[in-house]
Amino acid sequence: RRCSRFRRRALEQIADEDGMLSSAAIVSYQSASPESAPFLADLLRLAEDDLSLTAAAEGWTIVPDQREESSAEDIWNSLVADYPDYFQIIHSVGRVGLHLPALLTGRAALPEICPQESSLATLLQQVVGARGRLKCGHALRALVSQGLAALPPGQRLGIVEISEGAPGFAMDICFALDFNRADYCFASTSTTALEEARVRLGEFFPTMRTSVIDDSPPPGVGQSPPAGSCAMAVVMLDFRTTDQALLALRYARRCLAAGASLIVLGQHPSRWIDFVFGARRAGWSQTEDGRWLSSQRPSTFWQQQLRDLGCRCPDPCEFSPDTLSGPYLLLGEVEEGASPPETAPANSVRSWVVLADLAGYSARLADELAKKLQARGDLVIQASTTETPALARLLQQTTASYGELDGLVMLAGLAAPSPALAADEALARQVERCTLAARIAQACEQSSTRTTCWLITGNAGAALLPVSAAAAGDGPSAGPSDDAAFCGFARTMLNEADPGSIRLIDLALPMPAQAAACLLDREFAQPDDEHEVILTAAGERYVPRLRSAARPDAREPRVLQSPTVSLGFQFAGQLRNLRWETHPRVAPAPDQVEVEVQASGLNFRDVMYALGLLSDEAIENGFAGPTLGFEFAGVISRVGSDCTGFSPGDEVVGFAPSSFGNRVVTQNSAIAHIPPRISCEAAATIPSTFFTVYYALHHLARLQAGERVLIHGAAGGVGIAAIQIARWLGAEIYATAGSDEKRDFLRLLGVMHVFDSRSLAFADQILEQSSGRGVDVVLNSLAGEAINRNFRVLRPFGRFLELGKRDFYENTRIGLRPFRNNISYFGIDADQLMLLHPGLTRRLFGELMHLFSEGVLHPLPYRSFEAEDVVEAFRYMQQARQIGKVVITYHHGIRRLQPPQPGRRRHLQLTADASYLVTGGLRGLDRQSVL
The missing domain is CATH 3.40.50.720 (NAD(P)-binding Rossmann-like Domain)
Known part of the structure; x- marks a missing residue:
């Protein structure tokens, strides 16, 4: 329905005033945009099928819509609210739909419109989902363990994973491998994916290999596995063209020995895929009679390909047995005596x-x-x-x-x-x-x-x-x-x-x-x-390998000992210094609970602190203190003697110091039960964003129905939460964002007044659109001159809510003149609020979570990263690539643990019965030290 509503609206916009799409106009559009010509032809066919168009002598006529259906944006918003974990797919469809008329008429190209994170490889991994990947990962680890157990002496277990995008199951496979007896290779047609795999996996598994898939040399050359040397190949059908996917399957088959497993993960043909990538000619094939057909292939096609390659292949294993629109697995097994495809001719006599x-x-x-x-x-x-x-x-x-x-x-x-x-x-x-x-x-x-x-x-x-x-x-x-x-x-x-x-x-x-x-x-x-x-x-x-080893007095702790693990860093300034550190497990105090963390929310505060841009002074007076992470979702494991309302096994969401890790201990006033139908990953998007906004807009600013609110950085986590709460309060929303993609996202959310946060022109534009009246409340996260521009648009009795930390600690000066108009200025720090006013915190957080239970508010869209990819998650936020929230999960556990940092050096203490040599000592600090 979502795609069909966008399709109908686009055809209406490119039709003439009488609702006519002439054949001549269609030909001109296809000539202006050859890349999207097959897409336009397919949209016309689908519109005829659902009776949105009727064929006429000179083209097509749009049939008036008599049904009262939801708009494309309404459907889009409903999906974002209900499926935040599938946001990238929903967003991709929405943005393409928003610009569909421009794509069809040649006024825009797909690379300009398709969101940055929306490659087919990325979207397919999101279709599989976190739980699907977890199930596949468990199955692959079991297969690896069985293969190692049955491995004859002197043999090696070879495994190759193939995809166009980044490897999806490398961590599951490699952590289960014994690299003294096994080999792992990631192969791809994309050099970008290969480089990402080398960077991401090389640190954990230095002997893993990567290989380019092309038509030239067969496996056995360079980094490729030797022909017939592998016991298992995992292929994800995320390739942009069928030819590339077939090349990948042939490559995998050449690597495999008789009796080996060929596991293929695919996606049933879906209209949303054609909709998102339709304006790319490579996604279509033309029949002899000139009709354009999608290059998506059903699972039966891929079954036959595996059989043609000499594999037994039963019916697919469906991720969702009730529907044929999701992902599936094909489990092939190489038959005895089957010859690999395109086997290289035998070498001449050596x-x-x-x-x-x-x-x-x-x-x-x-x-x-x-x-x-x-x-x-x-x-x-x-x-x-x-x-x-x-x-x-x-x-x-x-x-x-x-x-x-x-x-x-x-x-x-x-x-x-x-x-x-x-x-x-x-x-x-x-x-x-x-x-x-x-x-x-x-x-x-x-x-x-x-x-x-x-x-x-x-x-x-x-x-x-x-x-x-x-x-x-x-x-x-x-x-x-x-x-x-x-x-x-x-x-x-x-x-x-x-x-x-x-x-x-x-x-x-x-x-x-x-x-x-x-x-x-x-x-x-x-x-x-x-x-x-x-x-x-x-x-x-x-083969000999030189590897780093821990000092005898600082051995790496074992996960089986179940220590408390949290994220820290040895030196601030570079994200690569982030590391997982172990600490002794601490029993909760009478008013505390211990929680096994399932997901943690990442905030810009954490990125700034890790980069050394936020000093200890800026956060040491808060609830979380100078630690990384302060929001989480998980399951209670122990409760203090004075705690009421919570029991072991309860799923809760809340705040805690050092919340990036496997376990936290926190005050019972800082948590709440997770409402039904909300996952831990989705719940982790709630605490800091919604609590901060609820405290700022509702408790401090007293935002009223009919008032105007300006939300800066509105495509981020706090911004989206502010949009939801402002709508609940009945306010009119003005919003800024820093890229075209993010501004399109706000328009899809239904925000009518959208501006560029990277241009100071937003102030004049807001005054123009509001007939010079400005706004009643500013929720600010911008720095520098933008502060003064915000005061320009703030009405008398307006409220200025400052979320940023930079101007506070740089002691940025602002004049008092704007305050002559009864302006109120609030510095917002929810972290400090939780420390100094736990009673107010519990009340406000309880009220907020009740709104989620009632369905008034919804979790934010999010992008999840596993714990081993935490550095990449921090970089992702540092580059402001996210829409919504970034969440860290722990499905694979936490590996590569480090001993805790040694305690801080004690202050120098001088005694009267000792002698000290001070060099210099003639002026300034040196002289005062001597005195």
């Missing part, structure tokens, strides 16, 4: 040179390795040459006869551990191995041979293997045969050589030659980006 001793372990290993390589059809030349000139001739002859050499394997000098080996003999062997490696490099340079040199060592990485490997009998036997010295020399060569020209493989000896040959053959067949690899007899593959 040629290898293997250097080994004439006898001993390396000779036996060379023979076994040659058999393996020759079984693949490769050419192998075994030699025991050790002098540079002879090596150079060998390389020249090989390349002349067989073309470019694919690899040179140095086994010479490799021996099984022998406790009887004398130290001087072991040293001599290491010298020989280092000398031969140097001669190989010289021979390659002299013969102009470019190839990969595989230097094979024994037990060089013994100290790096986990204890479990040694305990299982796979670890090496320590002894003088270890190649640690040779490995150090080889690392030096690696650092100085071209990338990829030298690779080190360490064998955990003792190991049968045949087993070692199998491991080396596998390594040669599927090389990746690792230049140093350790292989055990069980087939396990390890």
Whole structure:
């Protein structure tokens, strides 16, 4: 209905005065805007279907609407109130609908109109929703755990996630993975999404990989998973075109082994998708008879694609079984014997040179390795040459006869551990191995041979293997045969050589030659980006990593110990300094409650404090004090002995210091029960915004019906709350916002007087629209010269409500002249109100929550971020990208905990029986210190 109302209004606006849409006019519109031509054709077809248009000889005639239906804006507002968690979808439809006539006639383009956060990838994640993502995440973690439990020794569990937007399930998958035995890769057609994944995930999972999906190289090249190496692929069908989605599915299938799972998350075709993205030609396809059809595909189409790729695929799992308009999952399984699509042709015959001793372990290993390589059809030349000139001739002859050499394997000098080996003999062997490696490099340079040199060592990485490997009998036997010295020399060569020209493989000896040959053959067949690899007899593959570790006296606390966790920072000034800190769990006092937090609201106060733009002085006298976060929603876990009206298990919303975290303790006067049908995430949008506005407009300003109120920054959380409360009080609303998108949002809300908050012209415009009378109340969040402009529009007996902190602490001066007209000025700080007047706080908060229970007020639209993305949430608000509220949730728990900050340094105390040296001491502060 919402899309149809916007559609009808747009067609009425582009029709002539008689309600006629001539064929000639349609052709001219489509010529002026080729991108939206298919969209216009589809809108005409839909209008005919619902009898809004009738075909005429020269075009179409609009049928008068006899029904008394709600307007598009009324429907839009109802959806915003009822579904704040789906706001971005609702807002996208609203803004496109508002500008639909301009889009259809070529006066605007979709990139100018479609909201900044409204890519198909972003909207699809919102369709899935927080609870849908949580269920999918639980299922994926279970699959990962099962895969790890069933993983054979020596094998790795490979998982690839694919989408055009940011990865949706990376945290669920990666936190369940053991990266010592598993690999995760995120692949996308978007370089922006790949960079975001590297930044967001790299801090938590430094070994995760990213890969670009394109038509060129198949998996196995660069960062892509090797073909057939993955046990699970998760694909989100959020791609802008069908061709891109098909390319992603082919990529996923090539990565998968037989029996692997291919999980596809899709969205049933929906009109709102065509409506939001319709003015983009790539979203349409044309039939042979010239008709335009949406490029959205039903789930049956994608089922067939999976079957064509060699997967078994049952019917989809619906997120909402009662409707076929939401998201769904396809659970494919690669059938045994199915061939990957577009399998790359087999390589031509590869040629290898293997250097080994004439006898001993390396000779036996060379023979076994040659058999393996020759079984693949490769050419192998075994030699025991050790002098540079002879090596150079060998390389020249090989390349002349067989073309470019694919690899040179140095086994010479490799021996099984022998406790009887004398130290001087072991040293001599290491010298020989280092000398031969140097001669190989010289021979390659002299013969102009470019190839990969595989230097094979024994037990060089013994100290790096986990204890479990040694305990299982796979670890090496320590002894003088270890190649640690040779490995150090080889690392030096690696650092100085071209990338990829030298690779080190360490064998955990003792190991049968045949087993070692199998491991080396596998390594040669599927090389990746690792230049140093350790292989055990069980087939396990390890690589060295350098990682930060906590000091022994500051170990990272475990989540299982259930400490209280809150957000803090080591140094103010940069958001990257934000960190989750642990504290001992504290029992609530008699008049307090303990709450397990489900969601926390983010406020600009928190951003300013983290950036160092708000001093401790500015907030230390408030209820929350100098902490991050002061509003939350959650479930009571414990109550104090004097608390009445609350019990464990109650869902409550309210205020608390350090509310970003898993648990808070707060006064029972600062909380209220969450009304039915409001989620914790939605409830977290209520406390600071609505309470501040209710206190300011209703309690202090006494805003009356018929009065005018000017609300600055009206698209933010406080602004939207102020619009709701002003309407409840019957006031006429004037509002400002800082972008076209936000001003369109206010117009969709039904605000008639909308202005630019970034231009000082708002004052003259308000006086013009109000016939010079101005407004009765100003709810201000602007700074600087805008203060004086606000006084210009304030009527006698007006009330000025200051929300900002900046001018207070910069001690900005304003003249007294405006106050001659009985002007009242209020500095609003709800944080301080809660500390000094808890009784008034409880009464006002109770009255406010009653309005929510009665359905008079509604939670704000919001954008949620998980706890691990808290830095991104702060940046999002810092850049003023939000409409409504930003909420932090804790569905994945809180990871990467830090020990609490050490206590503040105590004040210097001097004693009379000690001596002190003061440098300087001749004037000013130094002199006073001495005195």
